[in-house]
Amino acid sequence: MSEIFSWPLGPAPTLISLIFGYLLGSIPFGLILTRMAGLGDVRTIGSGNIGATNVLRTGNKKLAAATLLLDALKGTAAAAIASRWGIEAGIAAGFAAFLGHLYPVWLGFKGGKGIATYIGVLLGLAPIIVLVFAAVWLAMAKLTRYSSLSALVATCVVPVVLLVSGYGKIGLLFVVMSIITWIKHRANIQRLLAGTESKIGQKG
Numbered sequence: 001m002s003e004i005f006s007w008p009l010g011p012a013p014t015l016i017s018l019i020f021g022y023l024l025g026s027i028p029f030g031l032i033l034t035r036m037a038g039l040g041d042v043r044t045i046g047s048g049n050i051g052a053t054n055v056l057r058t059g060n061k062k063l064a065a066a067t068l069l070l071d072a073l074k075g076t077a078a079a080a081i082a083s084r085w086g087i088e089a090g091i092a093a094g095f096a097a098f099l100g101h102l103y104p105v106w107l108g109f110k111g112g113k114g115i116a117t118y119i120g121v122l123l124g125l126a127p128i129i130v131l132v133f134a135a136v137w138l139a140m141a142k143l144t145r146y147s148s149l150s151a152l153v154a155t156c157v158v159p160v161v162l163l164v165s166g167y168g169k170i171g172l173l174f175v176v177m178s179i180i181t182w183i184k185h186r187a188n189i190q191r192l193l194a195g196t197e198s199k200i201g202q203k204g
Contacts, residue, residue, distance in 0.1 A: 004168035009088035021078040021093030025100025029070040051112030075120025094121035145199040148188040
């Protein structure tokens with residue numbers, strides 16, 4: 001158990017990993033892509049977030065898909081590249097990328113809700129477990145047709161699977177990331193409880 005909480009990475013590499021991850025994660029691809037496409041500021045529509053779900057509200061499915069992919073890949077790149085220094089560096093960079101997406105300094109610390117980057121960091125640190133996330137999401141989506149609920153349930157399952165599968169430090173990382181994800185989705189949770197959350201494929 002003590003090995004899970006050990007941190008052999010020195011302060012300098014840790015700091016560099018955090019800064020690198022945060023800067024990469026804070027790139028607002030949703031905002032950049034919509035502006036490049038002449039669709040204005042995505043923060044002025046829908047939820048005001050910069051993530052793929054809000055980009056989809058512009059009506060451009062290709063831009064939404066591109067935003068989803070790029071928001072995921074920035075988490076993957078941060079974790080995978082920094083992991084060359086060791087798993088602790090990958091964890092630090094991945095976590096910082098996740099926080100960068102949620103709280104980008106360039107946008108007044110108002111970013112997305114983190115699901116795509118969460119998946120991306122998971123892909124960079126424990127790629128096989130992405131299949132668990134996908135399976136849970138698909139099963140819940142089929143049962144409930146709620147995208148937000150499907151993602152939230154998947155973020156509960158992933159840390160448990162990581163911890164029981166021997167991914168100690170990565171599992172702890174995803175415990176923290178899952179808690180933050182639930183906090184960022186509190187509005188969705190309120191709508192789910194009230195029965196007003198939009199379902200997959202539902203307009204308006």
